[in-house]
Amino acid sequence: MSGHSKWSTIKRKKGALDAKRSKIFSKLIKEITVAVKEGGPDPDGNPRLRMAIANAKGQSMPKDNIERAINKGKDKNSANFTEVTYEGYLPHGIAVYLECTTDNLQRTVSNIRAIFNKYGGSLSTNGSLSYLFDRKGVFEIPKGDLDQDEFEMELIDAGAEDIELEDGFFHVTTSMEDFGPMMKKLEELGIEPETAELQRIPNDTKTLPLEEAQKIMKIIDLFEDDDDVQKVFHNLEMTDEMMENM
Structure with a gap:
Protein backbone atom coordinates (compact mmCIF):
# COMPACT_ATOMS: atom_id res chain seq x y z
CA MET A 1 0.00 0.00 0.00
CA SER A 2 2.96 2.35 0.53
CA GLY A 3 3.28 3.22 -3.14
CA HIS A 4 -0.39 4.15 -3.25
CA SER A 5 0.03 6.28 -0.12
CA LYS A 6 2.81 8.19 -1.86
CA TRP A 7 0.57 8.81 -4.86
CA SER A 8 -2.16 10.17 -2.58
CA THR A 9 0.38 12.53 -1.02
CA ILE A 10 1.48 13.72 -4.46
CA LYS A 11 -2.10 14.34 -5.54
CA ARG A 12 -2.86 16.27 -2.35
CA LYS A 13 0.18 18.54 -2.81
CA LYS A 14 -0.49 18.86 -6.51
CA GLY A 15 -4.08 19.86 -5.82
CA ALA A 16 -2.97 22.53 -3.39
CA LEU A 17 -0.65 24.07 -5.97
CA ASP A 18 -2.52 23.25 -9.15
CA ALA A 19 -3.13 26.21 -11.45
CA LYS A 20 -6.08 24.25 -12.85
CA ARG A 21 -7.99 24.47 -9.59
CA SER A 22 -11.17 25.33 -11.48
CA LYS A 23 -10.96 21.91 -13.16
CA ILE A 24 -10.75 20.21 -9.76
CA PHE A 25 -13.80 22.19 -8.65
CA SER A 26 -15.74 21.26 -11.80
CA LYS A 27 -15.25 17.55 -11.08
CA LEU A 28 -16.35 18.01 -7.47
CA ILE A 29 -19.41 19.99 -8.59
CA LYS A 30 -20.34 17.20 -11.00
CA GLU A 31 -20.04 14.62 -8.21
CA ILE A 32 -22.28 16.70 -5.92
CA THR A 33 -24.85 17.17 -8.71
CA VAL A 34 -24.96 13.45 -9.49
CA ALA A 35 -25.23 12.59 -5.79
CA VAL A 36 -28.25 14.91 -5.40
CA LYS A 37 -29.99 13.48 -8.47
CA GLU A 38 -29.36 9.98 -7.19
CA GLY A 39 -30.27 10.35 -3.52
CA GLY A 40 -31.79 13.76 -2.87
CA PRO A 41 -30.44 17.08 -1.54
CA ASP A 42 -30.31 16.21 2.17
CA PRO A 43 -26.76 15.12 3.10
CA ASP A 44 -28.02 13.54 6.35
CA GLY A 45 -30.01 11.02 4.32
CA ASN A 46 -27.64 10.78 1.34
CA PRO A 47 -24.23 9.28 2.21
CA ARG A 48 -22.86 9.88 -1.28
CA LEU A 49 -23.74 13.57 -1.10
CA ARG A 50 -22.30 13.82 2.41
CA MET A 51 -19.03 12.37 1.14
CA ALA A 52 -19.00 14.64 -1.93
CA ILE A 53 -19.51 17.74 0.23
CA ALA A 54 -16.74 16.62 2.61
CA ASN A 55 -14.36 16.17 -0.33
CA ALA A 56 -15.29 19.59 -1.70
CA LYS A 57 -14.60 21.20 1.67
CA GLY A 58 -11.29 19.31 1.79
CA GLN A 59 -10.34 21.08 -1.44
CA SER A 60 -11.38 24.46 0.04
CA MET A 61 -14.34 24.86 -2.29
CA PRO A 62 -16.40 27.93 -1.27
CA LYS A 63 -19.73 27.24 0.41
CA ASP A 64 -21.58 29.14 -2.36
CA ASN A 65 -20.17 26.78 -4.99
CA ILE A 66 -21.33 23.75 -2.99
CA GLU A 67 -24.84 25.19 -2.59
CA ARG A 68 -25.05 25.97 -6.32
CA ALA A 69 -24.05 22.40 -7.15
CA ILE A 70 -26.77 21.05 -4.82
CA ASN A 71 -29.35 23.35 -6.43
CA LYS A 72 -28.21 22.23 -9.88
CA GLY A 73 -28.82 18.63 -8.84
CA LYS A 74 -32.34 19.53 -7.65
CA ASP A 75 -33.14 21.19 -11.00
CA LYS A 76 -35.07 18.65 -13.08
CA ASN A 77 -34.12 20.54 -16.25
CA SER A 78 -30.36 20.30 -15.67
CA ALA A 79 -28.32 17.73 -17.59
CA ASN A 80 -28.56 14.10 -16.59
CA PHE A 81 -25.19 12.41 -16.27
CA LEU A 132 -5.96 -6.05 -11.40
CA PHE A 133 -7.66 -3.63 -9.00
CA ASP A 134 -9.33 -4.02 -5.61
CA ARG A 135 -12.11 -1.60 -4.63
CA LYS A 136 -11.13 0.02 -1.33
CA GLY A 137 -12.21 2.88 0.88
CA VAL A 138 -9.45 5.48 1.17
CA PHE A 139 -9.40 8.32 3.72
CA GLU A 140 -6.99 11.24 4.15
CA ILE A 141 -7.33 12.60 7.70
CA PRO A 142 -5.35 15.55 9.11
CA LYS A 143 -3.51 14.47 12.27
CA GLY A 144 -3.88 17.81 14.05
CA ASP A 145 -3.86 17.25 17.81
CA LEU A 146 -5.05 13.65 17.60
CA ASP A 147 -3.28 11.11 19.80
CA GLN A 148 -1.83 8.70 17.24
CA ASP A 149 -2.06 5.46 19.23
CA GLU A 150 -5.55 6.14 20.55
CA PHE A 151 -6.87 7.28 17.17
CA GLU A 152 -5.40 4.30 15.34
CA MET A 153 -7.14 1.94 17.77
CA GLU A 154 -10.47 3.66 16.96
CA LEU A 155 -9.77 3.25 13.24
CA ILE A 156 -8.90 -0.42 13.60
CA ASP A 157 -12.15 -1.02 15.51
CA ALA A 158 -14.01 0.61 12.59
CA GLY A 159 -12.41 -1.71 10.03
CA ALA A 160 -9.15 -0.05 8.97
CA GLU A 161 -6.97 -2.48 7.02
CA ASP A 162 -3.97 -0.19 6.67
CA ILE A 163 -2.94 3.06 8.41
CA GLU A 164 0.04 5.24 7.51
CA LEU A 165 0.98 8.62 8.96
CA GLU A 166 2.82 10.79 6.45
CA ASP A 167 3.26 14.57 6.13
CA GLY A 168 0.76 15.23 8.90
CA PHE A 169 -2.01 13.07 7.42
CA PHE A 170 -3.35 9.65 8.32
CA HIS A 171 -3.75 7.63 5.12
CA VAL A 172 -6.37 5.00 5.97
CA THR A 173 -7.56 2.10 3.82
CA THR A 174 -10.63 -0.07 4.40
CA SER A 175 -12.45 -2.75 2.49
CA MET A 176 -15.29 -1.46 0.32
CA GLU A 177 -17.76 -2.99 2.80
CA ASP A 178 -16.22 -1.08 5.73
CA PHE A 179 -16.24 2.29 3.95
CA GLY A 180 -19.66 3.25 5.40
CA PRO A 181 -18.83 2.14 8.97
CA MET A 182 -15.57 4.12 8.84
CA MET A 183 -17.46 7.24 7.69
CA LYS A 184 -19.89 6.74 10.58
CA LYS A 185 -17.05 6.27 13.10
CA LEU A 186 -15.37 9.51 11.97
CA GLU A 187 -18.68 11.36 12.28
CA GLU A 188 -19.12 10.01 15.81
CA LEU A 189 -15.62 11.23 16.68
CA GLY A 190 -16.38 14.65 15.18
CA ILE A 191 -13.57 14.26 12.67
CA GLU A 192 -13.92 15.49 9.08
CA PRO A 193 -11.54 13.79 6.63
CA GLU A 194 -9.89 15.89 3.96
CA THR A 195 -10.91 13.25 1.42
CA ALA A 196 -12.98 10.09 1.65
CA GLU A 197 -13.60 8.03 -1.45
CA LEU A 198 -13.81 4.60 -2.97
CA GLN A 199 -10.71 3.92 -5.05
CA ARG A 200 -9.42 1.09 -7.19
CA ILE A 201 -6.12 -0.04 -5.66
CA PRO A 202 -3.77 -2.10 -7.87
Whole structure:
Protein backbone atom coordinates (compact mmCIF):
# COMPACT_ATOMS: atom_id res chain seq x y z
CA MET A 1 0.00 0.00 0.00
CA SER A 2 2.96 2.35 0.53
CA GLY A 3 3.28 3.22 -3.14
CA HIS A 4 -0.39 4.15 -3.25
CA SER A 5 0.03 6.28 -0.12
CA LYS A 6 2.81 8.19 -1.86
CA TRP A 7 0.57 8.81 -4.86
CA SER A 8 -2.16 10.17 -2.58
CA THR A 9 0.38 12.53 -1.02
CA ILE A 10 1.48 13.72 -4.46
CA LYS A 11 -2.10 14.34 -5.54
CA ARG A 12 -2.86 16.27 -2.35
CA LYS A 13 0.18 18.54 -2.81
CA LYS A 14 -0.49 18.86 -6.51
CA GLY A 15 -4.08 19.86 -5.82
CA ALA A 16 -2.97 22.53 -3.39
CA LEU A 17 -0.65 24.07 -5.97
CA ASP A 18 -2.52 23.25 -9.15
CA ALA A 19 -3.13 26.21 -11.45
CA LYS A 20 -6.08 24.25 -12.85
CA ARG A 21 -7.99 24.47 -9.59
CA SER A 22 -11.17 25.33 -11.48
CA LYS A 23 -10.96 21.91 -13.16
CA ILE A 24 -10.75 20.21 -9.76
CA PHE A 25 -13.80 22.19 -8.65
CA SER A 26 -15.74 21.26 -11.80
CA LYS A 27 -15.25 17.55 -11.08
CA LEU A 28 -16.35 18.01 -7.47
CA ILE A 29 -19.41 19.99 -8.59
CA LYS A 30 -20.34 17.20 -11.00
CA GLU A 31 -20.04 14.62 -8.21
CA ILE A 32 -22.28 16.70 -5.92
CA THR A 33 -24.85 17.17 -8.71
CA VAL A 34 -24.96 13.45 -9.49
CA ALA A 35 -25.23 12.59 -5.79
CA VAL A 36 -28.25 14.91 -5.40
CA LYS A 37 -29.99 13.48 -8.47
CA GLU A 38 -29.36 9.98 -7.19
CA GLY A 39 -30.27 10.35 -3.52
CA GLY A 40 -31.79 13.76 -2.87
CA PRO A 41 -30.44 17.08 -1.54
CA ASP A 42 -30.31 16.21 2.17
CA PRO A 43 -26.76 15.12 3.10
CA ASP A 44 -28.02 13.54 6.35
CA GLY A 45 -30.01 11.02 4.32
CA ASN A 46 -27.64 10.78 1.34
CA PRO A 47 -24.23 9.28 2.21
CA ARG A 48 -22.86 9.88 -1.28
CA LEU A 49 -23.74 13.57 -1.10
CA ARG A 50 -22.30 13.82 2.41
CA MET A 51 -19.03 12.37 1.14
CA ALA A 52 -19.00 14.64 -1.93
CA ILE A 53 -19.51 17.74 0.23
CA ALA A 54 -16.74 16.62 2.61
CA ASN A 55 -14.36 16.17 -0.33
CA ALA A 56 -15.29 19.59 -1.70
CA LYS A 57 -14.60 21.20 1.67
CA GLY A 58 -11.29 19.31 1.79
CA GLN A 59 -10.34 21.08 -1.44
CA SER A 60 -11.38 24.46 0.04
CA MET A 61 -14.34 24.86 -2.29
CA PRO A 62 -16.40 27.93 -1.27
CA LYS A 63 -19.73 27.24 0.41
CA ASP A 64 -21.58 29.14 -2.36
CA ASN A 65 -20.17 26.78 -4.99
CA ILE A 66 -21.33 23.75 -2.99
CA GLU A 67 -24.84 25.19 -2.59
CA ARG A 68 -25.05 25.97 -6.32
CA ALA A 69 -24.05 22.40 -7.15
CA ILE A 70 -26.77 21.05 -4.82
CA ASN A 71 -29.35 23.35 -6.43
CA LYS A 72 -28.21 22.23 -9.88
CA GLY A 73 -28.82 18.63 -8.84
CA LYS A 74 -32.34 19.53 -7.65
CA ASP A 75 -33.14 21.19 -11.00
CA LYS A 76 -35.07 18.65 -13.08
CA ASN A 77 -34.12 20.54 -16.25
CA SER A 78 -30.36 20.30 -15.67
CA ALA A 79 -28.32 17.73 -17.59
CA ASN A 80 -28.56 14.10 -16.59
CA PHE A 81 -25.19 12.41 -16.27
CA THR A 82 -24.20 8.82 -16.98
CA GLU A 83 -21.45 7.14 -15.01
CA VAL A 84 -19.23 4.89 -17.11
CA THR A 85 -15.81 3.23 -16.81
CA TYR A 86 -13.07 2.57 -19.36
CA GLU A 87 -10.08 0.27 -19.05
CA GLY A 88 -6.94 -0.14 -21.08
CA TYR A 89 -3.20 -0.47 -21.28
CA LEU A 90 -0.60 2.23 -21.72
CA PRO A 91 2.92 1.53 -23.06
CA HIS A 92 5.09 -0.93 -21.07
CA GLY A 93 2.00 -2.82 -19.90
CA ILE A 94 0.75 -0.19 -17.45
CA ALA A 95 -2.93 -0.78 -16.71
CA VAL A 96 -5.24 2.21 -16.37
CA TYR A 97 -8.84 2.35 -15.13
CA LEU A 98 -10.94 5.46 -15.76
CA GLU A 99 -14.15 6.46 -13.98
CA CYS A 100 -16.14 9.01 -15.99
CA THR A 101 -19.30 11.05 -15.54
CA THR A 102 -20.72 12.41 -18.77
CA ASP A 103 -23.76 13.87 -20.50
CA ASN A 104 -22.44 12.72 -23.90
CA LEU A 105 -21.13 9.15 -24.11
CA GLN A 106 -20.03 9.50 -27.72
CA ARG A 107 -17.84 12.51 -26.92
CA THR A 108 -16.32 10.80 -23.89
CA VAL A 109 -15.35 7.52 -25.53
CA SER A 110 -14.01 9.41 -28.55
CA ASN A 111 -11.74 11.55 -26.36
CA ILE A 112 -10.58 8.58 -24.29
CA ARG A 113 -9.83 6.45 -27.35
CA ALA A 114 -7.92 9.32 -28.97
CA ILE A 115 -5.53 9.56 -26.02
CA PHE A 116 -4.95 5.80 -25.95
CA ASN A 117 -4.30 5.71 -29.70
CA LYS A 118 -2.04 8.80 -29.85
CA TYR A 119 0.31 7.56 -27.14
CA GLY A 120 0.60 3.88 -28.01
CA GLY A 121 -1.99 2.52 -25.62
CA SER A 122 -5.03 0.35 -26.22
CA LEU A 123 -8.60 0.59 -24.98
CA SER A 124 -9.82 -2.76 -23.64
CA THR A 125 -13.29 -4.19 -23.17
CA ASN A 126 -15.04 -3.37 -19.88
CA GLY A 127 -14.23 -5.82 -17.12
CA SER A 128 -11.03 -7.13 -18.69
CA LEU A 129 -8.79 -5.35 -16.16
CA SER A 130 -11.02 -5.43 -13.10
CA TYR A 131 -9.03 -8.35 -11.64
CA LEU A 132 -5.96 -6.05 -11.40
CA PHE A 133 -7.66 -3.63 -9.00
CA ASP A 134 -9.33 -4.02 -5.61
CA ARG A 135 -12.11 -1.60 -4.63
CA LYS A 136 -11.13 0.02 -1.33
CA GLY A 137 -12.21 2.88 0.88
CA VAL A 138 -9.45 5.48 1.17
CA PHE A 139 -9.40 8.32 3.72
CA GLU A 140 -6.99 11.24 4.15
CA ILE A 141 -7.33 12.60 7.70
CA PRO A 142 -5.35 15.55 9.11
CA LYS A 143 -3.51 14.47 12.27
CA GLY A 144 -3.88 17.81 14.05
CA ASP A 145 -3.86 17.25 17.81
CA LEU A 146 -5.05 13.65 17.60
CA ASP A 147 -3.28 11.11 19.80
CA GLN A 148 -1.83 8.70 17.24
CA ASP A 149 -2.06 5.46 19.23
CA GLU A 150 -5.55 6.14 20.55
CA PHE A 151 -6.87 7.28 17.17
CA GLU A 152 -5.40 4.30 15.34
CA MET A 153 -7.14 1.94 17.77
CA GLU A 154 -10.47 3.66 16.96
CA LEU A 155 -9.77 3.25 13.24
CA ILE A 156 -8.90 -0.42 13.60
CA ASP A 157 -12.15 -1.02 15.51
CA ALA A 158 -14.01 0.61 12.59
CA GLY A 159 -12.41 -1.71 10.03
CA ALA A 160 -9.15 -0.05 8.97
CA GLU A 161 -6.97 -2.48 7.02
CA ASP A 162 -3.97 -0.19 6.67
CA ILE A 163 -2.94 3.06 8.41
CA GLU A 164 0.04 5.24 7.51
CA LEU A 165 0.98 8.62 8.96
CA GLU A 166 2.82 10.79 6.45
CA ASP A 167 3.26 14.57 6.13
CA GLY A 168 0.76 15.23 8.90
CA PHE A 169 -2.01 13.07 7.42
CA PHE A 170 -3.35 9.65 8.32
CA HIS A 171 -3.75 7.63 5.12
CA VAL A 172 -6.37 5.00 5.97
CA THR A 173 -7.56 2.10 3.82
CA THR A 174 -10.63 -0.07 4.40
CA SER A 175 -12.45 -2.75 2.49
CA MET A 176 -15.29 -1.46 0.32
CA GLU A 177 -17.76 -2.99 2.80
CA ASP A 178 -16.22 -1.08 5.73
CA PHE A 179 -16.24 2.29 3.95
CA GLY A 180 -19.66 3.25 5.40
CA PRO A 181 -18.83 2.14 8.97
CA MET A 182 -15.57 4.12 8.84
CA MET A 183 -17.46 7.24 7.69
CA LYS A 184 -19.89 6.74 10.58
CA LYS A 185 -17.05 6.27 13.10
CA LEU A 186 -15.37 9.51 11.97
CA GLU A 187 -18.68 11.36 12.28
CA GLU A 188 -19.12 10.01 15.81
CA LEU A 189 -15.62 11.23 16.68
CA GLY A 190 -16.38 14.65 15.18
CA ILE A 191 -13.57 14.26 12.67
CA GLU A 192 -13.92 15.49 9.08
CA PRO A 193 -11.54 13.79 6.63
CA GLU A 194 -9.89 15.89 3.96
CA THR A 195 -10.91 13.25 1.42
CA ALA A 196 -12.98 10.09 1.65
CA GLU A 197 -13.60 8.03 -1.45
CA LEU A 198 -13.81 4.60 -2.97
CA GLN A 199 -10.71 3.92 -5.05
CA ARG A 200 -9.42 1.09 -7.19
CA ILE A 201 -6.12 -0.04 -5.66
CA PRO A 202 -3.77 -2.10 -7.87
CA ASN A 203 -3.04 -5.51 -6.39
CA ASP A 204 0.25 -5.62 -8.31
CA THR A 205 2.36 -2.70 -9.49
CA LYS A 206 5.00 -2.24 -12.20
CA THR A 207 8.22 -0.30 -11.82
CA LEU A 208 9.64 1.55 -14.83
CA PRO A 209 12.85 3.53 -15.42
CA LEU A 210 12.37 7.21 -14.57
CA GLU A 211 12.12 8.51 -18.14
CA GLU A 212 9.53 5.91 -19.16
CA ALA A 213 7.57 6.45 -15.93
CA GLN A 214 7.46 10.20 -16.53
CA LYS A 215 6.02 9.65 -20.02
CA ILE A 216 3.31 7.44 -18.51
CA MET A 217 2.47 10.12 -15.94
CA LYS A 218 2.08 12.69 -18.72
CA ILE A 219 -0.51 10.44 -20.38
CA ILE A 220 -2.30 10.01 -17.05
CA ASP A 221 -2.34 13.80 -16.69
CA LEU A 222 -4.04 14.05 -20.09
CA PHE A 223 -6.78 11.68 -18.94
CA GLU A 224 -7.21 13.66 -15.71
CA ASP A 225 -7.49 16.91 -17.69
CA ASP A 226 -10.53 15.61 -19.60
CA ASP A 227 -13.68 17.20 -18.19
CA ASP A 228 -15.59 13.89 -18.33
CA VAL A 229 -12.97 11.91 -16.38
CA GLN A 230 -13.56 11.93 -12.64
CA LYS A 231 -10.84 9.54 -11.46
CA VAL A 232 -7.85 7.74 -12.97
CA PHE A 233 -6.34 4.62 -11.41
CA HIS A 234 -3.17 2.86 -12.59
CA ASN A 235 -0.64 0.25 -11.49
CA LEU A 236 2.58 2.21 -12.03
CA GLU A 237 4.74 1.99 -8.90
CA MET A 238 5.46 5.43 -7.43
CA THR A 239 9.17 5.13 -6.57
CA ASP A 240 11.19 7.52 -4.41
CA GLU A 241 13.03 8.63 -7.56
CA MET A 242 9.71 9.56 -9.19
CA MET A 243 8.63 11.43 -6.06
CA GLU A 244 11.81 13.51 -6.13
CA ASN A 245 11.27 14.42 -9.78
CA MET A 246 7.61 15.45 -9.53
